[in-house]
Amino acid sequence: MKKVDDQLDSYLSGDTTIDELPEALRREEERLRGLMGSLEEDVHAPLALREGVMLEVAKISVPLWRRLADWCFRPRTVRVTPAAGTLVFAASAAVLLLWPGSAPTSDPSAAAGASQVVTRFVFVAPEASSVRLTGDFASWSQEGIALEDLRGTGIWTVDVPLLPGIYQYTFIVNGTEWRPDPRAVSQVDDGFGQVNSVVIVSAESAT
């Protein structure tokens, strides 16, 4: 190591004082101390400069959408506990699943807000002891919807509230005989070797 470095090392370690340094090093040390002292003073830009800069900044107009975009996309730290995050996620999923119309369905009864039309079904069967109605609107349940022969004349009737649409149906006589409606607007092949009756239910009136 050079001699000057030893002197500096000894001075910086506090083993010697500034007076013990060589003349050149002592002057250098005093100059650096002066510089350090000036850096510690408060430095203020001239007032005119500040105002000028602020005026220039004010001229730059940032559109609202840009400020919103900046706010949305600027990364930031959000602190969420695991429990709260899981609950928010579960709640969101539940809302999506339960929200009306979010589930794909072709069920006409799912048409929110659609009003039902009371539709009368009539079947003439004086010999029958029971007549039931089943079809698309009754999930083809064998139990179906019971018709009534109120006057004992063999004219069986029932009023069924239905949403507007086209339905296939049939009558079940005496619990076993599947019989189409001879008064229906149409009869269609059921694909099983029999026929179904068709009813057109339109809004505002029964067919």
Add this chain to the structure above:
Amino acid sequence: MRLRWFLVAGACMCFPPAADGQEPDFASSLDVATRVAVQSILDAATRDSLPVQALRSKVLEGVAKNVSPTRIGQALAALAGELRSARLALRAGLPSQALEDGEVVAVAMAARQGISFDVLQTLWESRPNGGSLEVPVTVLGELVRRGIPVEEAAALMTHVVRTSVPLSLAAQIPGKFDGALSAGRPPTAALLEALRTLNIPNPSGRRPSG
């Protein structure tokens, strides 16, 4: 404490309520053989956005009528094929139109009467608003089935759609036609009488032939 919340939330995610309220009843009403016969058809129908409810209804109908699973599967496949053809035709000709399931079913049923999609497309093109065409298409099919020529029936129903005749009236055309026909009127006069009874103007420049 947190573990308990995690378990509750996990249970919510693993066992969500049925999205379609009829799904559990539908599945539980089928025996294993029927389920096997129809499941792949229903899965494909769901993927192809066919009217699945109509197909499920056909399955339930077969079960109620004590039809064998094999035959239920055959009938279901045939119906799914008709619905798929109808939907493809509608999508090809009317790519920007929103289609209701009922409309797809009605088009499939109209196709059974030999009504081409080109004829049906005029109904969609004449529709002044976004109302459903399920009833007009069905009535068109019924008129053709009763022997009215396709062109004349289509012209009448296009007129009905274009002039926004109430569907409650349009739905009664086949019945009124049957009534006039059974009273001894020839088809042309029967149709005119049906329209007159329902106060539906006859399409100008056209007189049904019979």
